[in-house]
Amino acid sequence: MxxxxxxxxxxxxxxxxxxxxxxxxxxxxxxxxxxxxxxxxxxxxxxxxxxxxxDEYYPTRTETALLTDIAGEIAHLAGPDAVVVEFGAGSLAKIRILLDALRTPRAYMPIDVSGAHLMAAAAELRGHYPELHVTPIIADFTEPLTIPFAGNANVFGFFPGSTIGNFDPPEARRFLRRASATLPKGALFLVGADTKKDRAxxxxxxxxxxxxxxxxxxxxxxxxxxxxxxxxxxxxxxxxxxxxxxxxxxxxxxxxxxxxxxxxxxxxxxxxxxxxxxxxxxxKYSAPQFATLAASSGWTARRLWTADRNLFALHLLENA
Ligand SMILES: C[S@@+](CC[C@H](N)C(=O)[O-])C[C@H]1O[C@@H](n2cnc3c(N)ncnc32)[C@H](O)[C@@H]1O
Known part of the structure; x- marks a missing residue:
């Protein structure tokens, strides 16, 4: 598709x-x-x-390594037949780690504002996952977005890359509330957020x-x-x-x-x-700061995984 x-x-x-x-x-x-x-x-x-x-840009390799370590746990928590929705999906690189771990993922909907880049990346991904329905959505995720999920869909949201850090805190709350409205109640949402650390x-x-x-x-x-x-x-x-x-x-x-x-x-x-x-x-978010942000935006913090030396964090939220 x-x-x-x-x-x-x-x-x-x-x-x-x-x-x-x-x-x-x-x-x-x-x-x-x-x-x-x-x-x-x-x-x-x-x-x-x-x-x-x-070399200097630690977030991508740190988040990728962390995601690889925890992919089995995520797959267990997400369950079978997931419909995965990714916000700010870019080149669709990190999703492969999840797709390889998830049990029979049903569909993948990457959302991005960079339309031509998204369509090219989606075409390449389809070549690697011929069984998967890949449905790119060219859209601005700061605007309201309605996705017509089937009533019983097992939806899993993904927002890596610390893109959430590009919002100031009120904007981040607005984004999370909108994501909570876009994804069904009970959906899990894995969000990558960079941490506070040494200035250098x-x-x-x-x-x-x-x-x-x-x-x-x-x-x-x-x-x-x-x-x-x-x-x-x-x-x-x-x-x-x-x-x-x-x-x-x-x-x-x-x-x-x-x-x-x-x-x-x-x-x-x-x-x-x-x-x-x-x-x-x-x-850059400390763990308690992020949990407070999520809780004030319609989400319940379910799990937190941090990389070595607390260089990066992956927060698993549930749509409350
Ligand atoms: C920091 S990059 C992260 C890319 C990738 N997710 C990663 O983890 O490496 C941010 C991505 O979000 C997309 N993006 C930024 N603002 C957006 C918006 N308002 N709506 C949709 N996509 C957006 C960009 O095009 C880009 O692909």
Whole structure:
């Protein structure tokens, strides 16, 4: 089965119109900001895949190793014939660990906003799991989403990659409440969340020596140039990433290296030297913080697995 769902409302604005409105609103704010979801066009998704392979970027290999260790337990808890729904599924790499462990998984629905990348990854996955119904859903998971599950479906949600850390806490609560409405009552939801740790480890992960994270961050400006007729000079913006201890988050910014005026979609945007566009947050959660977040958003914490040296955590929640 190869259906691509689009759950937008009856008279949707085009993706480009929404992108333009979000970019102009973010760039005209007193503190300039851009939504992190716009990192992920096809070029951004490929750059993210390269980030996951970097020595400095511990989250992917740590979460993958943890998932491999606990896959048997997860399969036991999930039970047979699961319908797996993955949020922000990217290149569909981690799901293979679960699919290999689950007993007769029935269907897999990966949700992602990076449409072309998702469709290509889904086609490749089908080649490896010919018995599985793979149904990619190109959608923004911050919007309401209704999936017509059969009444008796055994639904298992999956949200790896610490993508939940890209939301601030109120947004994370809104996302979890929406996921609770999308998935049936009683569904299990496995969420990967990065943990608080030594500042040096965190900052190294977002400032790699090959400059791949910088290229990923700058691709947002390249995308604005490509899709909205912008004239950002990428050589006049610099990647900055640092740990904000008080807020418990990595912040990524693009810093203007001089005073300049940029044009986007017919508007002028002025930058002072040193002024930044805040492009991403990555919140780090202690176990009690995450349990409180889940409990206030319609979920019951069932299990917690942590990696060596508490480098990463997988939280198993149940839809209360
Ligand atoms: C940090 S990457 C994680 C990818 C993969 N799950 C992993 O664990 O390596 C975030 C993924 O979520 C997707 N994404 C980000 N914001 C999204 C949104 N609002 N709606 C749907 N997908 C989104 C991106 O396209 C990307 O594939």
């Amino acid at each position: 190869s259906l691509a769902f689009d759950y937008r409302g009856p008279t949707p604005r085009s993706d480009t119109e929404i992108f333009r409105a979000d970019v102009l609103s973010g760039l005209s704010a007193r503190r300039k900001t851009l939504p992190a979801k716009y990192f992920y066009d096809s070029a951004g998704s490929l750059l993210f895949d390269r980030i996951t392979e970097l 480890i965190l900052e190294r992960a977002y400032n790699d020596s090959e400059g791949v994270t910088a290229a990923f961050n700058l691709n947002l400006l390249a995308r604005i140039n490509r899709e909205l007729g912008g004239d950002f000079d990428l050589s006049r913006f610099r990647h900055r990433a640092f740990y904000n201890h008080d807020l418990g988050r990595i912040e990524m910014h693009l810093e203007s290296t001089g005073a300049q005026t940029v044009h986007v979609a017919g508007r002028s945007v002025r930058f002072a030297e040193g002024e930044t566009i805040h492009t991403e947050n990555s919140y």
